[in-house]
Amino acid sequence: MRRLAKAIGCLALAVAAWAAGGSLLRQAPAKFAERKNPFAGDEQARLAGAKLYAHECAACHGSNGEGIGKAPPLKRTDVIEAPPGALFWVLRNGSLYRGMPSFAHLPQPQRWEIITFLQETKNAAHPGGTDRVE
Secondary structure (H helix, E strand, O other): OOHHHHHHHHHHHHHHHHHHHHHHHHHHHHHHHHHOOOOOOOHHHHHHHHHHHHHHHOOOOOOOOOOOOOOOOOOHHHHHHHOOOEEEEEEEEHHHHEEEEEOOOOOOHHHHEEEEEEEEOOOOEEOOOOOOOO
């Protein structure tokens, strides 16, 4: 009986943690979420980020950020308006549980370039290279 109660308690905690967890962006520690993007507004960084996105991210998130399968779309307000540091944390750490790999193998400047691309897509070229206004 005690074992069953413990198992039920663990399951309840896991479900509560999952429900509260929501977006990976909300799980970023404050010290990361407060970090500023050193490349914000830099067109060269955005273009470099577009190339990196096409190479590193598009296979899962789609060439236009529409999301594929279980990978969520990235052209969402919560991503575009997220604190840059929270995005950096997600790229650095990933989430094995959600199938998001870590991109810690990329140098920090390249991760910031991807973030620059993700957050500056409005009125900018998407990974395919054509301009579009959203």
